[in-house]
Amino acid sequence: MRAPTRPRVAVHKFSSCDGCQLAFLNLGEDLLALAERVELVHFAEAGPLDPDAEVDLAFVEGSVSTPADLERIQRIRRHSRMLIAIGACATAGGIQALRNGADGAQWIAQIYGRPDAVASLERSTPISSHVAVDFELWGCPVSGPQILAVVNSLLLGAAPRDDADKVCTECKRRNFACVMVSRGIPCMGPVTRAGCGALCPGLGRDCYGCYGPAENANTDALAAQFGRQGLDPPAIARRFRSINSQAPAFLAAADKARMKRDE
């Protein structure tokens, strides 16, 4: 049964690599099925362009990183009944938030001939730092099944499921041997949110923490274990200071490791 009017959906991009928008496009046939049930009014990467349209649901990819972003996110919020932040940039500031702990202006001066032509905020911040966000989908990038599950839930009038369990739960369901135990590789899985399906451990690699902190992430215990596995404090800090460096739990863990180094 089709609803009399289809919900209007927009996909917006801020400072990002576009990879999360690709999660929509990579849905393939499922995207076509979904497009039957919603009206895609703005999705630059797929075609439709109407950035200021009133919508029921706005997906926002990317972090707030420029002065123009500051103003645009307010406008989008005003035009959207529901706003969902998707991906590491939108939920934690992204890889570009590594500049938050450095002198960004100096970097710009070193690299660009005309630094004054670069309009960039000092810090890269998540969408939730600026406007109310109704739901966050973590991941770098988010996966097609995650997007699908959220849209499906909303279309059925149900709250989307927030899976904040650890990557380990997905890893064990797929019967992968724990790489920390069987090969002594420091893995971020025990503090990282599920959602990727344990992609890296499935390939015999350690988790990089792309999906950000899980709930009850015991970063102290994991850092201690990394130490026992041979990582020194700077190396431990680097494990937490990656794609989700500004997510509070990872930021605190990296700072703690750094303080240990300075001791």
Added chain:
Amino acid sequence: MLVARLMELGYRCLGPAAENGAIVMRELAAPDALPRGLQAAQAPGRYRLQQDPHQRYFAWANGPQAIKPHLFAPRESLWRAQRDEQGRLRFTAVAPPAPMLALIGVRACDLAALALQDAHFLQGDPPDAHYARRREQLFLVAVQCAEPASTCFCASTGDGPTPTAGYDIALAELADGFVAAAGSRKGAALLDALNLPPASPQQMAAARQQGQAAAASQTRSLPGRALRDVLMGRLEHPRWDEVATRCLACGNCTAVCPTCFCHAEMDEPAPNGQASEHVRMWDSCFGESHGHLHGFNVRPDIRSRYRQWLTHKLATWHDQYGRSGCVGCGRCIAWCPAEIDLTAEAAVLAGDREPS
């Protein structure tokens, strides 16, 4: 010979294989494909493959999983809902494929765990249809443990190292061959068909001694089998806070535990909005949703989750199934990425060991 006969009977035969640094059960490509010399050194948070110098078939103690995932699937669809042209919902049960499966090399601890999983999944009314279907198709070739890992403590739980029940065929691997015993009608029929020479009294004695030596070699143990009252009397013990600082709440212990049966169920609607799958998957008391009730979480922190795991496993399991839920396989010790040792925690909580 045994594997060949099982294959002739139509069984898919699973035996040990080394994969990604662990011993896992994989389909044997041919009757003579059972590997020799596999072994693994185990310690808290550590599992490393090594070679058995004697090139035996079963000199390994265990891998991260044995029987559980073959009966209690990590993830499977239970039923489907479909909207028909009139807009009515139709519900269909999903019948999972249940091939005839033979597991070669299960251990006494695995069989004890199987009995507990059976108690959980089959003694309900109605029994779990998916589990039951696969259970009927299962043929179990058990093996006496000759070389327990350092993490093993089945002698202290009374579940090993020699299989005593629950198998179709039990083997003991000796220097000069195998001693085989049937434990079921299916197993007896198969052994009859193989027409094996009877084991000599010396071989029988060697198998007995091998079991005794394996039990004696175990260095870990639980502080008794009746821990219900002692643990339930220590729900506010400071050790729970201490272990919570080390525990990652990753749930690995519950996933590798052969008796843990918790699962979550959820619906996965199809993209067209006209159908939905009802999926069951392994869950863990270390996860957030496990303790989630309407409006609040009964176990919001790692302390309460670790306490739930340990007191359910070693204490309240007695109320549910008449015995402890621990069979001494030691998987939760070896596969804990934070090196937490259940036997050490239980000893401190029970008061017969100083906190280390």
